[in-house]
Amino acid sequence: MTDHLETAAEPTADPRDRGGPAQPMLIVDKIRKYFPIKAGLLNRTVAQVKAVDDISFYVLKGETLGVVGESGCGKSTLARLLMHLVEKDEGTMILDGDPVGEVRGVGLDALRRSMQMVFQDSYSSLNPRLPIEQSIAYGPKVQGATRRRAREQARDLLQRVGLKPQLFSQRYPHELSGGQKQRVNIARALALDPRLLILDEAVSALDKSVEAQVLNLLGDLKQQLNLTYIFISHDLHVVRYISDRVLVMYLGQVVEIGPVDAIYEDPKHPYTQALLECRLSMDPAERVETAPLSGDPPNPVNPPSGCRFHTRCPFAEDVCTATAPRLGNVLDFDSRQHLAACHMVHAGSGHSRAPRSVAAPSPGDVQ
Amino acid sequence: MNEMPRPIPSQAERYAGEGEAFVKVEDLKVRFVSRDATVRAVNGVSFELARGEVLCVIGESGSGKSVMMRSLLRLHPPKRTVIEGRMLVGGHDIGAVDERTMSSLRGSTISMIFQEPMTALDPLYTIGDQIAETVMRHEKLGRKAAWARALELLELVRVPSAERRLKAYPHELSGGLRQRAMIAVALSCRPGLLLADEPTTALDASVQIQVLVLLRKLQRDMGMSMIFVTHDLGVAAQVADKVAVMYAGRIIEHGAARDVLVHPQHPYTRAMLSSTIKDRHKAGPLGAIGGSPPDLRALPEGCSFAPRCPYAGPECLPAMPAPVVGADGHTARCVRTEVVDGVLEFRPGTALPA
Amino acid sequence: MSDISAPALFPAAAPVHVRGYWASVWNRLRYDYVTLFCLAVIILIVLSAVFAPMLAPMDPDRSSMANRLRAIGDRGYILGTDEQGRDMLSRLLYGGRVSLAMGILPVMFATVIGGMFGVIAGFFGGKVNMLIMRTMDVFFAFPSVLLAVAISGSLGGGFTNQLITLTVVLVPPLCRVAETATSQIRSMDFVDAGRASGASSISIIVHHVLINVMSPVLVYASTLVSVSIILASGLSFLGLGVSPPTADWGLMLSTLRQSIYVQPLVSAIPGIAILITSIAFNLVSDGLRQAMDVKG
Incomplete structure (x- = not known):
């Protein structure tokens, strides 16, 4: 691990780099996963959970892409799809210029060395019967490191995430606090020296003061190890703090994507607007008197027709029920691009609030 | 709290004007004793709560906030728990009443809602059954009247198509609806005191806000007192009249919501506030509190926050600092907090007398 | 003004004493006196069975028509004699060897076989799970005694056949437990x-599942030891177990039942032995379950 310290200062000097600095770290094109719901004697498929429905995006090298959405929006499935823990139905992934899982591209083993995942802190993320050192050393051992080498590496990593190896290496998960467990989780993900880290609700279960510690740690590690993050969370405050660009998901689809400031200061999609309004102020004088969104997020089993948000959208019109709005060309590789899948930002969509002329100066207006 | 002069009338009048407090906790201590160790979860908590007031108890995991609240319902296993101090709720001495009185108090005078509604709702009975059963047991109503009441309650908590939902089982409801159903069960006998243990933590932000708005409205309409435990300062700001910040089993800062949340005067509260990310960009590292909370099996002498406190000095070590009380009832337990013109002020740099 | 930094004031906390999983299990067990007592009883029974040749005062198979059905303590027969005049104490000690073997060996075999199938079924799920678990369900459909009698009846008596019978009967429940535990583990993030x-x-x-599945399976297996002893005794009682004159508690109970009116106490001895052994095993496994139920 330590040999990257010298190279960290100059991002382009990473020896693992293949596609050059301009090549996005990861391109995901129209990835899709439907889970069948089976029932009856013959085990026939009666419905489908459209967990991830044609999602495209890219992550640049050294960038943090925040993914936000409520429960059931498919963000965790997306993480598992990217890690190939769940088989995708359709779509392609390109890792640093090489297609994943194809004959001439990168194999799964190489993918796993380049891409790792930090799970949400919970009782299930660490093996309760293994001392944490062994949990961390497991990955390197699987990839062929000797027992001794893997152990050394685990101890190095513990040190790096701020846990003294001599104090902690032999402890079991139940002897650690939530924040310490999450540090171990991060160390385990780093054990294979990855370039892209997927953080699935990595700080959501932590107390605020511990959350700040872990976020600071993630910031340091990103610099030292030249990492790229996909940061999945439902906490809009944290996502704003950590992200360069933000992707908003609703019922398995991307509803808005753009630079973090554009999303937070000028949200285009009514769902993003409502989510942002749901953030709580710390001042009792600024209480919310009416909830910005009513009802629970609908079930992803049979998502509504047209725009999936129309059942909760205050601006919904006939066109929203009839046709699904398009997001636009996401894979444009312009990091300032701000797109929203809403009829209101697309000129000529038929929505009464849509801009009249095609030349309307809306960043979300691509078509 | 009331013997101080009161130059600021607005807040002070609220606290002084109320007659007898509805909830009164005096020097509550809770220890869990096991063979291996004694866990000192609550170490001398005192507060008062008037009828119709909302107290938010803020603290991180292990601060004793839930333990403190659960002792108000005597939910701890009696064999392994040692409870000292006095707890009065509506004139009942919770520590002294017999088990029968206690179970009649549970659900009628004091009621509780939880973070995970599935633990509070019985999966084998419909929502209607569960509300009606509580009503029938506590209020001796007939079956029909009880069901009518159940319907009324579900409508009160804004469950859409309430009549149909009465016949639904808990697992058939979505998370938000389940939470509402649990609130309906808890409110079924018009409790005087509602205990809420992080009831919105597991919910999505959009649903969380719905439940918070609803809870506040119900609390106001029914004139209930409420003790609301949370680790989220934003949630506290939404519902609290008063806020108590707990650390290592003690209330280290206490006062009106705005005083504590906007002008905190204890270093822990201040650090917690600065480590909470609200609308900020990536501009340097966050002000995290180093270290971790003390081990409740072996609490340090003196101020329990001192080992993590950047302002700690030798004067913090001998004993837990005494409460410093401002005129408006704002209290902090820190040697560096002083009363200046009746208002509490944290002075990290001042030299301390004695 | 105090500028003493916090770390200087507070020396780093001493490292918390860390115990491994099994150490913490033992630590809990150490104070569970009921379990410890039962464990002692089991050890005593096992030792007396192992050292039966040294402990037994007489040959367990030597009958004596003159000394049939002596009462307890009569003429140096500490526990009396049976209907053929054989020394009860000696037979009890030797019979313990068969009964304990029948309690422990089938459970061991079944734990390995059932555990393996259960872990495979639980981990791979889908069609593999369906195949294995439905097959197990077929065996589950019969009450265990009936199943044992049926298998034993078709295989015939004798030590080995009884072992096979009991193993087959015990595989399905162990498989089920291992499958449930495994499918829970499989869904974990680690x-x-x-x-x-x-x-x-x-x-x-090997590295993640077995270590976690082991404790529930072992605890369950330990409850099955008493079941197995009782089943084995039942089979012997019905004449489907070991063949006479080999001493076996079930067989002894069976042959002594006609003498219940003549020497009720002596006739009851094998039954009491079965009772004590199975209760001891049950309580130990109960204690084990509680001790293993460590958080984390």
């Missing part, structure tokens, strides 16, 4: 983390 680092299913089973 298994996904293992897969994400490129580990094969076998490696994950």
